[in-house]
Amino acid sequence: MRRSKTNSGFLYFIEKIVRCHPLLYFVTRYFIRYTNIFEEDANGVSFLNLDRKVNIIDVGASDGIASKFFNRKLKINKIICFEPNKSYVRILKKMNIKNLIVNGYGVGQFNKYYEIFFPRYNFFSKNIDLVTYTYYNKKELLNRINLDFKFKNNISIVKKQIYLKRVKKMKTKVDLVKIDVNGHELSVVKGLDKIIKRDRPVLIIETGDDIKIIEKHLKKYGFEKYLFLNKYNKFLKIKKKYPLNTYSLQKSHLNLNVS
Numbered sequence: 001m002r003r004s005k006t007n008s009g010f011l012y013f014i015e016k017i018v019r020c021h022p023l024l025y026f027v028t029r030y031f032i033r034y035t036n037i038f039e040e041d042a043n044g045v046s047f048l049n050l051d052r053k054v055n056i057i058d059v060g061a062s063d064g065i066a067s068k069f070f071n072r073k074l075k076i077n078k079i080i081c082f083e084p085n086k087s088y089v090r091i092l093k094k095m096n097i098k099n100l101i102v103n104g105y106g107v108g109q110f111n112k113y114y115e116i117f118f119p120r121y122n123f124f125s126k127n128i129d130l131v132t133y134t135y136y137n138k139k140e141l142l143n144r145i146n147l148d149f150k151f152k153n154n155i156s157i158v159k160k161q162i163y164l165k166r167v168k169k170m171k172t173k174v175d176l177v178k179i180d181v182n183g184h185e186l187s188v189v190k191g192l193d194k195i196i197k198r199d200r201p202v203l204i205i206e207t208g209d210d211i212k213i214i215e216k217h218l219k220k221y222g223f224e225k226y227l228f229l230n231k232y233n234k235f236l237k238i239k240k241k242y243p244l245n246t247y248s249l250q251k252s253h254l255n256l257n258v259s
Contacts, residue, residue, distance in 0.1 A: 020150040022121035026128050029063075033091075038069035041245050044228030044235065045176065046073050048202055048253050053077035055172050057195070059107045059188050060181040062132055063091050070176070071097050078172060082107045084162035085131050106181070108164030109190040116162050117141045122154040129158065135182045166191045176202040186210040189217060197221055203248035211246055223248040 018028045054074045058067050061081035070079060078099045081092055084106040092102045108114065118134040119141070120127050135141035138157060145152060164187070174195055179188045185208050189196065196203070200221060205214060215225050226235045227243040235254060238246065 019148045022119065022130060022149060022151065022155060023123055023128065025149075026121065026130060029132060033063055033065060033068075036069065036072060038065055039244060040230050041228045041243055042066070042069060042204065043073075043230055043233075044247060045070065045202070045204075047228075047233055047235070047255060048249070049255060050074065050175050050202070050253070054175045056080065057174055057177045057192070057201075058082070059177065059179045059192075061088065061092055061102075062180070063088050064095050064097075066178055066180070067092070067097060067100060068095065070178075074176075080170075080172070080174075084164070085134070087129075087131065106162055106164040106184075106188075107167055107191040108184065108187045109166060110187075111163075111165050113161045113163050114184075115159060117157055117159055119145055120156050120158045122156070133182075136184050140183055164191070168194055170195055174199045174201045176204070178204045180206045182206070183208050183210075186214050186217075189214050200250050200252075202253050205246050205248060207242045207244060207246045211242060215246075215248070218248050222250055224251075 019025050052075060055077050056067075056070055056079045058070070058079055058081045061067055061083040064081070067079045067081060070076065076099065078101060079097060080101045080103070082103045082105065083089055083092060084104065086104065089102060089104045092100070114136060116134050116136055117138045119130045121130060133141065133144065135144065141157065145155065149155070177192065177196070179185050181188055185205050189205070195201070196218070203218070203223065205211070225238040226247040226249050227238050228235055228247060235247065235249075
């Protein structure tokens with residue numbers, strides 16, 4: 001499992017420091033909501049052939065930093081968020097983004113409740129939930145905590161249930177789907193299968209253990225796997241090493257900035 005690296009250069013150095021301590025991470029994440037900072041390779045959306053007015057599905061919308069980023073980078077028609085965490089749903093509903101649609105549940109292959117795990121940090125008898133570290137597998141969460149945090153005292157693991165639904169119908173034509181669900185990406189892809197088959201949207205998928213299975217599943221719809229090289233504003237076909245986020249694209253999505 002990789003460290004949670006979302007940027008490079010100086011920003012990566014800062015990110016590494018921030019992730020050392022749970023309290024520092026929580027405070028920094030809170031203030032990031034009010035900035036334009038997001039994952040570096042997400043800049044690739046500006047170099048794709050998309051409709052003039054873009055419809056986006058944001059699965060694992062969290063506190064809305066991805067939706068905010070897309071709203072700044074693209075001309076948006078609708079952003080349809082799926083987020084099962086109630087505290088994040090409240091934040092999303094307060095965001096000043098036109099035509100932001102918030103669904104208070106997640107996306108999965110089946111309509112059912114799932115167990116999830118996230119870390120809770122106790123600071124002078126006050127519980128601080130690090131919900132962005134939500135995982136469906138407790139062992140994976142513990143591995144992630146050990147990789148990211150140097151200071152692990154006063155961290156406990158909370159278990160809860162969330163509800164996921166399969167998306168069978170959607171009138172809106174979807175141009176782009178972002179999936180960031182900490183290990184449940186394959187289930188989300190299958191839960192959106194009818195939409196993906198119908199619209200062939202750009203897919204930005206957080207790279208996890210199931211990425212090769214996802215890749216094989218999407219290949220039958222004509223998708224190929226790419227990474228975005230931020231330094232050169234260029235897409236490259238993935239050969240061996242996978243990036244933080246994998247772009248699954250149709251040929252029609254690509255400009256000349258691809259190798």
